[in-house]
Amino acid sequence: MKGYRLQLIRHGITQGNLDGKYVGVTDLPLCPQGVDELYDKISRYDYPSVQKVYTSPLKRCKQTADILHPNRYTAELPQLIEMNFGTFENKTAQELMETEEYKKFIKGGLDNPPPQGESMRDVVNRSYEALNIIISDMMYEGLTNCAVVTHGGIIMNMLSCFGVPKLSPMEYACDFGEGFEILISASMWQRSNAFEILGRFPYKGEDEE
Secondary structure: OOEEEEEEEEOOOOHHHHOOEOOOOOOOOOOHHHHHHHHHHHHHOOOOOOOOEEEOOOHHHHHHHHHHOOOOOEEEOHHHOOOOOHHHOOOEHHHHOOOHHHHHHOOOOOOOOOOOOOOHHHHHHHHHHHHHHHHHHHHHHOOOEEEEEEOHHHHHHHHHHHEEOOOOHHHHOOOOOOEEEEEEEHHHHHHHOOEEEEEEEOOOOHHHO
């Protein structure tokens, strides 16, 4: 049975991330620390070559893809963009915590979007759409080993909703420039919309876990 391997990788760090802000659709580039950290990681860990890279259209993801997989063909998918936090964009939790809108939002739920933002149900739906596009493209082009450079929230959503084993989203949180490797079989995806989670990526020795 033919398998399709995907590296799901979170982009490098931005100044907004360092400042603790909600950075969803805000198109921030990598900050100098983010660039340095990525180059440090590729010097210490193995990021195997891939046949193609699918990225969110935001700068921080495209720059990360260029660093981790230089000179590799990339395809931008709008479905891979981070959640739209609406009026919470570029604000910290501390700035928002006293507002009624924020108190309502942090209660969670699939249909509880921030003001002028996107619901978690919308994110789930387009994550599924992104996976369908990527899997179909890999099958059509005969690709078996590719990478996806996207956002932490999208990775957690994909893994918790469609990955096996089933874990809570926060158990799939990953550091910048890191993520998970998954294995997709056409029959498993078509039958149950699921894939196998192989483990964290890139591989680190026991002394660095």
